[in-house]
Amino acid sequence: xxxxPAALExxxxxxxxxxxxxxxxxxxxxxxxxxEALRYxxxxxxxxxxxxxxxxxxxxxxxxxxxxxxxxxxxGYVARMPNPRxxxxxxxxxxxxxxxxxxRDPLKxxxxxxxxxxxxxxxDLVDRLxxxxxxxxxxxxxxxxxxxxxxxxxxxxxxxxxxxxxHCRLLDVPLSDKDSLAICVxxxxxxMPPSRAAGRAAMx
Amino acid sequence: xxxxPAALExxxxxxxxxxxxxxxxxxxxxxxxxxEALRYxxxxxxxxxxxxxxxxxxxxxxxxxxxxxxxxxxxGYVARMPNPRxxxxxxxxxxxxxxxxxxRDPLKxxxxxxxxxxxxxxxDLVDRLxxxxxxxxxxxxxxxxxxxxxxxxxxxxxxxxxxxxxHCRLLDVPLSDKDSLAICVxxxxxxMPPSRAAGRAAMx
DNA sequence: ACAATTGATTTCGAGTAGCAATTATGTCCA
DNA sequence: TGGACATAATTGCTACTCGAAATCAATTGT
Numbered sequence: 001x002x003x004x005p006a007a008l009e010x011x012x013x014x015x016x017x018x019x020x021x022x023x024x025x026x027x028x029x030x031x032x033x034x035x036e037a038l039r040y041x042x043x044x045x046x047x048x049x050x051x052x053x054x055x056x057x058x059x060x061x062x063x064x065x066x067x068x069x070x071x072x073x074x075x076g077y078v079a080r081m082p083n084p085r086x087x088x089x090x091x092x093x094x095x096x097x098x099x100x101x102x103x104r105d106p107l108k109x110x111x112x113x114x115x116x117x118x119x120x121x122x123x124d125l126v127d128r129l130x131x132x133x134x135x136x137x138x139x140x141x142x143x144x145x146x147x148x149x150x151x152x153x154x155x156x157x158x159x160x161x162x163x164x165x166x167h168c169r170l171l172d173v174p175l176s177d178k179d180s181l182a183i184c185v186x187x188x189x190x191x192m193p194p195s196r197a198a199g200r201a202a203m204x
Numbered sequence: 205x206x207x208x209p210a211a212l213e214x215x216x217x218x219x220x221x222x223x224x225x226x227x228x229x230x231x232x233x234x235x236x237x238x239x240e241a242l243r244y245x246x247x248x249x250x251x252x253x254x255x256x257x258x259x260x261x262x263x264x265x266x267x268x269x270x271x272x273x274x275x276x277x278x279x280g281y282v283a284r285m286p287n288p289r290x291x292x293x294x295x296x297x298x299x300x301x302x303x304x305x306x307x308r309d310p311l312k313x314x315x316x317x318x319x320x321x322x323x324x325x326x327x328d329l330v331d332r333l334x335x336x337x338x339x340x341x342x343x344x345x346x347x348x349x350x351x352x353x354x355x356x357x358x359x360x361x362x363x364x365x366x367x368x369x370x371h372c373r374l375l376d377v378p379l380s381d382k383d384s385l386a387i388c389v390x391x392x393x394x395x396m397p398p399s400r401a402a403g404r405a406a407m408x
Numbered sequence: 409a410c411a412a413t414t415g416a417t418t419t420c421g422a423g424t425a426g427c428a429a430t431t432a433t434g435t436c437c438a
Numbered sequence: 439t440g441g442a443c444a445t446a447a448t449t450g451c452t453a454c455t456c457g458a459a460a461t462c463a464a465t466t467g468t
Contacts, residue, residue: 006326007318011225011311012243013333018222019240020340021215023263023456031456033424036223039216052446059227064425066448071423088433088446107215110336113343114211117335122210125332129217131321132314132329136224139317235425237455256415268456270417275454292415292464413466424455434445 021110029075030101033058033068038077041094042102045148045182047171049092050083053185057145077101144187149180151187156180225314233279234305237262237272242281245298246306249352249386251375253296254287257389261349281305348393353384355391360384 022032030038040057041049055065069092072078077098083089094102114122137144148154148168154175158167164174170186226236234242244261245253259269273296276282281302287293298306318326341348352358352372358379362371368378374390 003312003315004319004326006330007315007322008312010318010326010330010333011314013330013337014218014222014314015225015240015311017333017337017340018218020263020337020344021219024344029422031423036219050446051448059224060424061426062447063427063449067424070448083446086434086446090447107219108207108212109343110215110218110340111207111211113339114214114336115208117339118211118332121332122208122214125329125336126210126214126217128322128325128329128332129214129221132318133217133221133224135317135321136221136314139313140224140228235454254415255417264455265457266416267418267458271455274417287415290415290465294416409468411467413464415464416462418461419459421458422456425453427451428449429451430447430449432446432448434443436441436443438439438441 017110021106024106024109030077033064034072034077035106037065037068037072038094038098038102039105039107041078041092041098043183045179045184046091048145048183048185050089050185051092052089056143056185059140072098143185144189145183145185146187146189147181148175148184148187150190151184152190153186153188154180154190221314225310228310228313234281237268238276238281239310241269241272241276242298242302242306243309243311245282245296245302247387249383249388250295252349252387252389254293254389255296256293260347260389263344276302347389348391349387349389350391350393351385352379352388352391354394355388356394357390357392358384358394 036058037054040054044053044057051062051065051069054060054069055062058065069078069080073080073092077095078092079095081091081093083091114125118125134144148166149156151168153168153170155167155169157165159165159174162174164176164179166175166177166180167173168175240262241258244258248257248261255266255269255273258264258273259266262269273282273284277284277296281299282296283299285295285297287295318329322329338348352370353360355372357372357374359371359373361369363369363378366378368380368383370379370381370384371377372379
């Protein structure tokens with residue numbers, strides 16, 4: 001039931017590292033929360049670029065991300081379009097201006113520090129952080145937001161010789177190679193969980 | 205000049221981990237920035253509990269931390285007292301209420317995740333994060349905020365058999381065992397730096 | 409003694425954040 | 439077919455963060 005001093009120290013360091021990165025962010029009128037939204041949109045597949053998905057990803061509320069996206073839209077970083085399959089929903093996409101801004105993502109400064117400090121040990125750090133994040137997400141009863149390719153609904157090479165050879169059994173759509181590397185709201189790790197309904201029911 | 209994919213991924217994971225911890229914070233009316241201030245005050249020595257030091261630590265501005273501390277004061281978490289050595293300066297201290305609140309620090313949830321996910325590998329994670337943070341601080345031209353015991357002005361066992369056996373050569377004051385583990389604004393790693401003046405001159 | 413520096417605070421504007429209420433769809437079932 | 443209910447997004451409200459610039463007081467260097 002007690003927490004190890006090393007783990008507490010590690011949590012402290014993660015907090016501090018993130019703090020320094022956030023503080024040292026570049027000009028351009030993009031706030032930390034807005035950067036997180038841009039990063040998400042850059043990695044999310046076409047079924048996941050909605051305010052609701054982003055709110056889940058950030059463990060925030062829909063009201064908050066609605067404002068964040070409105071702010072990004074007014075600055076020209078994202079564009080909004082109606083969702084063809086659900087009239088209530090809205091899809092967002094990055095503009096060229098956002099693609100350009102992401103090339104100066106302040107997170108890259110932290111990545112540089114990691115490279116400088118650890119050289120090839122970085123892979124080891126990634127492994128440990130991944131395991132920790134998995135645990136944290138489970139505790140938060142959140143969604144994993146992993147890549148399609150590691151999802152239990154992913155069916156590789158379902159359509160031979162097509163431009164989109166893979167397939168999602170949940171949404172029943174074909175997926176390209178690029179799609180299969182994007183993150184998805186609906187993604188569920190391929191391993192154990194018995195059914196989607198059971199997984200959802202477990203989070204009241 | 206290019207950033208390794210592993211480092212970028214690690215930066216991403218650190219960002220996300222911190223985000224989830226921040227979002228899942230407990231009730232009690234303490235916001236993330238306020239938690240950071242409480243954590244700092246809990247670890248800082250008696251020469252470092254001022255708004256200016258906290259602003260440096262958080263890589264924020266004095267105006268911002270002034271507001272944060274005022275907010276904490278109005279909620280009864282910190283108490284303010286004049287600094288005897290400098291009439292401009294103000295010292296802050298945690299109240300009993302804050303000590304109690306810190307026992308429910310949301311950061312402990314992340315520490316638990318680390319323990320659960322990594323077991324004894326946590327020490328390894330700490331090592332990698334420490335090296336990275338050192339690099340990040342150097343890049344930001346910030347102060348290290350390390351413990352007295354690892355400072356170049358620290359003189360261990362200067363006063364034999366006293367309650368405060370150690371000594372700080374910079375401030376010319378005796379230090380207890382407990383003091384020597386606290387973090388300090390003035391701390392400078394014991395290793396290489398030639399002089400304090402030179403270190404300061406390096407920050408425009 | 410006086411100018412420059414430093415510590416703290418305040419004001420201002422933009423934005424984040426959570427909660428609750430609202431509107432517009434979509435879904436399910438009797 | 440309706441009606442009840444669930445869901446997506448947004449907005450009003452309030453509290454707070456954050457940075458920049460201005461102000462005031464105390465200290466330091468020359």
